Amino acid sequence: MERELRAQGEYVASCLPVMRESLLSLDLGADRVVMAGCGDSYYSAVAAAGIFRTLGVPYAAATSQEVEQFLPLQPRDVVVLASVSGGTKRTLEAAERARGAGVATLAITCNPTSPLVRACDETLVMPYEPISRATPHTLDYTLTLLAQALVAERVAGRALEDLDRLPDALDACIDEAFRALPAAVDGHTTASRTFFLGAGADVGTASYGAAKLHEAGGRTAFAGESENFWHGMNFMLQPTDLVMVFQNRIESARTEELLVDGLAQLARTVVYVGDDGVASPHRVALPHARDEWAPFVMAIAPQVACLLIARHEPARDAGTPSGSDSERQHEVQSAWFGR
Structure with a gap:
């Protein structure tokens, strides 16, 4: 997992110009972008909302099931469906529903011959081979x-100013996370739980963080969402728990400072992830946590925390559920995915 984690800057540097060039040939004129997927592909869609806001592109993040069963689609929408494998069942069903409604569709995938490519009007291929699908996903x-983010650029008709400097920013953030997090994770035991909290687009990063520890x-x-955490979820906290708080907007700094202060009275360790606006013993x-970079750099902290927690606690295979019939777990999961 660490090799994949540390390779992210390198892969972004090599893939960015290729994907940007590929999008130039696509007609993505739209009144609204609906970004959908399952699992990490959905969490990233939520986390990407700030990028679309920065570029002034009307945007909705949705699960594939929402697109397939619930979400009203408009004729001038473009539905973008992400799946690394290109074979996720619910995402294929969402593509079928969108095309049946006469709405333009774009697939994002690593597999140019996948069912998702065949189900969509256009395709953006991510030009890399996943390093591993057996550990919690970072590079994917x-x-x-x-x-x-590049879809946002193409629809807006203008580039994100600093995206080309993202590889160096990722490398710097990885170094910072490996510096700051070992002390926070020290003392984490199998009895400890971890909470990830954010507001706005950071809810996507929080959901991604929890999913990495599940994997x-x-x-x-x-x-959880920062505000709604205090409407009942706070009663779950125990003194042995670790809480990670994400904050990327200056406007929310005061709210997040109050959140961190309150959490420090209830949990063993509170980690604040963001700019220098909030004081915290573990920060x-x-x-670089601005809207256009925030989802990228924010995700580094839960990735590193997941790796350190897995190392710190007794060994357990990634992807193997604890306290359950793991073979049956994988059978049921595969049936749900349609594999």
């Missing part, structure tokens, strides 16, 4: 985010 998530052997982790300082 970041490159899906990159593809989504790392079925560890107990929860994701992953990300000076």
